[in-house]
Amino acid sequence: MTFSRCLNKRVHATRGDIAVNYSGMNMLKASSAQDREGEAFRRAMRELAGGVSVVATGAGQDRTGCTVTSFCSLSVDPPSVLVCLNHGSSTLKAMRANGAFGVSQLSANHHEVAKVFSDAKLYGAARFEWGDWRNLITGSPLLSDALAVIDCQLEDVIERHTHAIIIGRVVAVGNHEQDAALVHWRGRFETLGASRV
Template identity: 40%
Template sequence: MSKADLHLVNAADEIERQFRSVMRRLAGGVSVITAGRGDDITGMTVTSLTSLSAAPPRLLVSINRQASSFSLIDRHRLFGVNILGSDQQELAARFSNGKLKGKQRFEGISWFSGTAGVPLLDNSLATIECQVEEIIERHSHGIVVGSLLGFDLSHRLSGLVYWNGQYVDIDDDSDLNELANCSVPFAHAR
């Protein structure tokens, strides 16, 4: 490797590090993606869930192809989405814990099998069962497009957000009123 090649590698590493810092400034809702059936189940915490289309209802999630969840989603062509509430930080940490694998992540917590057989977490703000419509593989990740098979919506309104490397609670009763008082009207936004 020449000095010029070494410089390019170091520059690329620095750009990736800075990119991660930039992306930490983007707040993201916290969800757990679940996959598998029977005893062969797993799940992972994500902030990459987003709506793709309302008509027809489609969502997408970006998942590292090395993650155990990816292989189960690819094999079964089904997955669950569990949108977490502000009181579920421990659950988010559990499903991002690299020491726990597969079914271990579900031990000691309340969950159930959805109508399609996908594991779903009790007490989530919302749960969604999806069938894989398409997986678009790019670089280290697969962009999984899901069509909705069914969903359940809680009456609770207290979300969990990941921002700047930490979990942040959003409580409907206090935080939304505070945000409404300090928000800038769209017409004046830059």
């Protein structure tokens, strides 16, 4: 198995179970039931620290957005990015309608913004009461003091399983590099780096 060669350790897997023999690693054992396998996968993915961003679209009272960790660059030529959203997301529906979106990469000072934009009790424009929001070319909302902002035209949406992969063509960028980054790890918001004066 490739996994065993990468680890230089013995890997033991039995049919119907997910089990790994690896010195020092907590074992994730799951029955063959799909929900148990999904739980093992979710627990493994919690170990991946990710930058925290707000993806937003629309204007005025039609603004909407959500907190994401599934955002990354796709290409430099042409400049493009991708973000993944659940099919049930109201932000996804609005992004399709507007044909544009903005990404605000959050600093450690934006812990509250990240919580607000992931709060299921708050919707649409009500979330934008936190923070100072501006726009660049597409008119999509961008947090004025974010570490970086990326303004995008919607280029493509690829449907896969429970989520959609949204590809955006970058039309404008801006940044404030002086702050520490906000990251999400093991179900908690953490700080990466130190603020520069």
